[in-house]
Amino acid sequence: MQRENAGESGPTRREYLAYAGVVGSGLLAGCTASGDGDSTETETTETAVTTSQPETETKTAEPESGYSVSMSPVGDVEFESPPEDAMVIFSHYADMAVALGxxxxxxxxxxxxxxxxxxxxxxxxxxxxxLEWDGLPDPLSNGVDKEMLYELDSDVHFIDPSYVVKNQDKWNTDDVAEIAENVGPWFGNYHSGLHDKPVSAYADDYQYYSLWELFEKVAAVYQEQERYEALRAVYDDMVRDIESSLPPESERPTAARVTLINGTFYAYKLNAPGFWHADTRPLGATDAFADVEWEGTWGMFDYETMLETDPDVILHLWGMSPGYYIDDIREEVANDPVGSQLSAIQNDRFFAGGVRFQGPLTNLFQLELTAKQLYPEQFGEWPGYSPGEPYPEIPEAEQLFDRQRVADIVNGDL
Incomplete structure (x- = not known):
């Protein structure tokens, strides 16, 4: 994977992007919304008079530019201008870029x-x-590859270096520093997804963020704080309305979030910390697997265990994605002699979930769809999802957020 003589044959250091602190020392507890690093602009005037040319010449010094944004574990990252090319692995960072125009x-x-x-x-x-995703290179098709990073020549890499060192072969902190020096800085926080442990090199003072805190930092990188604030207001209003309408805990259904792969149900916690649960935790359903402990990202269960647990509602992650379309998955479960006995199948409450790596826009939609799937009496019936089709049309009176307002914000009408 490592490119020979990459430091010599790759591009020279990007002058308008400066990297500061891969391991991150002196991290700020939270980045200010402005993201300008308290930078100031100064202007000086100098008058020069000559005997041969009596005119007065005024010279104005170039104003200081640039700003810094702090993110654990990379520390303070300095930018001279917003990125024009951003390397993304997981879709939540792509969604953040879309949301910010x-x-x-x-x-x-x-x-x-x-x-x-x-x-x-x-x-x-x-x-x-x-998002024009068709034709974009897949950075994990052969693992994160240093050669690809040089070729992409990105202004910023929206990746947690801890993820790369922990999950990709032949990567270490020296490789991370090389890419930051020769191409562009790293800016990502992967382990906030589940609050799992980073590698030891980044473990000191590693900080976990919510989805919207991460989005605020990315907005500061792009210098699009106004868009962030406007979208955050939509989100806050939506969550406030949802929480005020939830039924008492004793009347809430039991639910499980799973992905079915080759006859095994991979289950995720509903109410655990981390932005992977940003669309289920605010809804406070009773997690069918709340008392089941497992190590790692997910628990793995067969049909018999699912039937023993028998949640009222089953939310199938990736149910709107090719290969996992909900109609195909539901049919597979219904055709299994044990799966057919599940209450969620018999009561038509086996639903399509969204994506795991959700950004702010997908989070708004996924909160809405999950609210309807769990609490139809409070938020209106979920109309179902047709494979390959757009998100279903929801009557305006039953929408949990204003689509036009969100579109206007993304398109710059604040």
Missing amino acids: KADTVNSLYAPSFAGPALDAFYSRLDGVS
């Missing part, structure tokens, strides 16, 4: 033919909002 900066995406259609399903309900 910067879709055209995204130059890569993990499994684009898988993640792209799911994002399209949501964006199709937002006028003028899209």
Whole structure:
């Protein structure tokens, strides 16, 4: 994977992007919304008079520019201008760029033919909002490759270096520093997804963020704080309305979030910390697997265990993505002699979930769809999802957020 003489044959250091602190020391507890690092602009005037040319010449010094944004574990990252090319692996960072009106900066995406259609399903309900994902290179097709990073020549890498060192072969902190020095800085926080442990090199003072805190930091990188604030207001209003309408805990259904792969159900916690649960935790359903402990990302269960647990509602992650379309998965479960006995199958409450790596726009839609799937009496019936089609049309009176308002914000009408 490592490129020979990469430091010599690769591009020279990007002058307008400076990297500061891979391991991150002196991290700020939270980045200010302005993201300008308290930078100031100064102007000086100098008058020069000569005997041969009595005119007065005024020279204005170039104003200081640049700003810094702090993110654990990379520390303070300095920028002289917003990125024009952004290397992305997981779709939540692509969704953040789209939300900030910067879709055209995204130059890569993990499994684009898988993640792209799911994002399209949501964006199709937002006028003028899209991501050109077709043709984007997949940075995980052969593992994160240093050669690819040099070729992409990105202004920023929206990747947690801890993820790369922990999950990719032949990467260490020296490789991370090389890419930061020769190409562009790293800016990502992967382990906030589940609050799992980073590698030891980044473990000191590693900080976990919510989805919207991460989005605020990315907005500061792009210098699009106004868009962030406007979208955050939509989100806050939506969550406030949802929480005020939830039924008492004793009346809430039991639910499980799973992905069925080759006859095994991979289960995820509903109410655990981490932004992977940003669309289920605010809804407070009773997690069917709340008392089941497992190590790692997910628990693995067979049909018999699922039937023993028998949740009222089953939310199938990736149910809007090719290969996992809900109609196919539901049919597979219903055709199994044990699966057919599940209450969620018999009561038609086996639903399509969205994407795991959700950004702010997908989070709004996924909160809405999950609220309807769990609490139809409070939020209206979920109309179902047709494979390959856009997110279903919801009557305006039953929408949990204003699509046009969100589209306007993304398109710059604040």
